[in-house]
Amino acid sequence: MVAASLPVAPAETAPPRLTDSHGRVIHDLRVSVTDRCNYKCVYCRTGEVGAQYPELNIGEYLRLIRLFVDLGITKVRLTGGEPLLRHGLLDLLRELASLRTLWGEPLDLALTTNGHLLDSLARPLKDAGLQRVTVSMDAVDATIFERITRIPGSFETVLGGIRAARAAGLTPLKINCVLLRGFNDDQVEGFARFARAEDVAVRFIEFMPLEEGRLWSPEIVVPLREIVQRIRKIMPLVELPPPEASETARRYGFPDGRGEIGIIAPVTQAFCGACSRVRLTSDGKIRTCLFSQMEHDLYGRMRAGASDAELRDFIHRTVQGKEARHHIGEPGFLKPSRSMVHIGG
Ligand code: SAM
Numbered sequence: 276m277v278a279a280s281l282p283v284a285p286a287e288t289a290p291p292r293l294t295d296s297h298g299r300v301i302h303d304l305r306v307s308v309t310d311r312c313n314y315k316c317v318y319c320r321t322g323e324v325g326a327q328y329p330e331l332n333i334g335e336y337l338r339l340i341r342l343f344v345d346l347g348i349t350k351v352r353l354t355g356g357e358p359l360l361r362h363g364l365l366d367l368l369r370e371l372a373s374l375r376t377l378w379g380e381p382l383d384l385a386l387t388t389n390g391h392l393l394d395s396l397a398r399p400l401k402d403a404g405l406q407r408v409t410v411s412m413d414a415v416d417a418t419i420f421e422r423i424t425r426i427p428g429s430f431e432t433v434l435g436g437i438r439a440a441r442a443a444g445l446t447p448l449k450i451n452c453v454l455l456r457g458f459n460d461d462q463v464e465g466f467a468r469f470a471r472a473e474d475v476a477v478r479f480i481e482f483m484p485l486e487e488g489r490l491w492s493p494e495i496v497v498p499l500r501e502i503v504q505r506i507r508k509i510m511p512l513v514e515l516p517p518p519e520a521s522e523t524a525r526r527y528g529f530p531d532g533r534g535e536i537g538i539i540a541p542v543t544q545a546f547c548g549a550c551s552r553v554r555l556t557s558d559g560k561i562r563t564c565l566f567s568q569m570e571h572d573l574y575g576r577m578r579a580g581a582s583d584a585e586l587r588d589f590i591h592r593t594v595q596g597k598e599a600r601h602h603i604g605e606p607g608f609l610k611p612s613r614s615m616v617h618i619g620g
Pocket of ligand 1: 312318319354355356357358387388389390409410411412451452453480481482483484485486615616619620
């Protein structure tokens with residue numbers, strides 16, 4: 276939902292928005308439903324460790340998500356780990372689809388997946404109420420793709436998943452690609468062609484220091500500027516206006532409107548000032564920033580018997596303390612204790 280287009284209620288009856296102390300309105304909740312994953316992408320996992328954190332049961336996620344919705348959250352994205360591995364996911368989606376925002380609208384419900392199980396699950400996900408998916412795909416060349424995922428046969432499986440998602444109406448379909456110098460940075464032009472051939476939005480994401488191992492360095496990040504310049508050499512790109520103020524991607528279209536390129540540049544062009552997100556980990560901790568050094572144990576309070584009002588108050592106070600920005604690349608920068616797969620990307 277577009278924050279700016281929310282119905283305007285008279286001041287005395289307008290529900291309070293969830294805001295932080297920097298004046299940002301928080302309306303976007305990312306929920307990890309598991310930190311298990313069936314892929315071992317080289318830039319994400321070492322491949323040595325598996326799940327590290329417990330999972331809540333579906334009813335518990337639902338209660339916690341409802342509390343956020345009571346406070347003004349309008350968009351919920353389910354992620355992980357790999358969310359399609361989570362038993363009970365369809366039940367959770369059915370319940371979430373029946374919720375209404377403070378403004379009486381259905382939630383904007385999305386999911387991020389590696390696509391491995393999408394071929395068989397796309398239709399049930401749609402039927403359960405999911406509106407759209409983002410599929411991660413880090414190469415359009417099968418050999419490079421499988422060198423990254425470390426799963427033989429994964430390229431054709433994911434491609435089948437993407438097509439099944441489109442056929443099921445899980446649209447607009449977005450493809451996420453994390454570019455890494457020396458691994459897949461030669462895929463930029465191929466992805467531009469793929470975006471047009473498949474009529475999908477391909478979003479390049481700059482690699483952030485959130486991996487399990489120690490791969491990240493400024494040199495491995497492929498910056499936004501380079502991606503745009505390279506695509507412009509082979510086809511014309513038109514910059515598109517952001518659909519909402521909190522949009523994280525710089526978006527580019529093609530003159531005939533078929534396909535789209537988005538670039539999410541948290542490293543070289545940080546967008547913290549427009550951040551509208553908060554995260555709930557698979558074990559029920561609130562993270563107010565991907566790079567938070569602190570987590571806030573919402574589930575622990577729920578287990579201890581806190582009422583809904585007490586939990587809402589806790590969420591409210593926690594969000595108030597959201598960090599102004601991340602400090603990637605600055606002296607003294609510390610990686611968070613959890614890596615991306617255990618936070619929920
Ligand atoms: N398993 C699902 C998937 O593959 O999309 C959801 C979880 S995954 C952690 C979510 C997204 O985070 C993926 O698009 C992945 O490429 C991205 N990601 C993982 N590690 C990252 C990093 N260090 N920097 C930027 N993006 C990262």
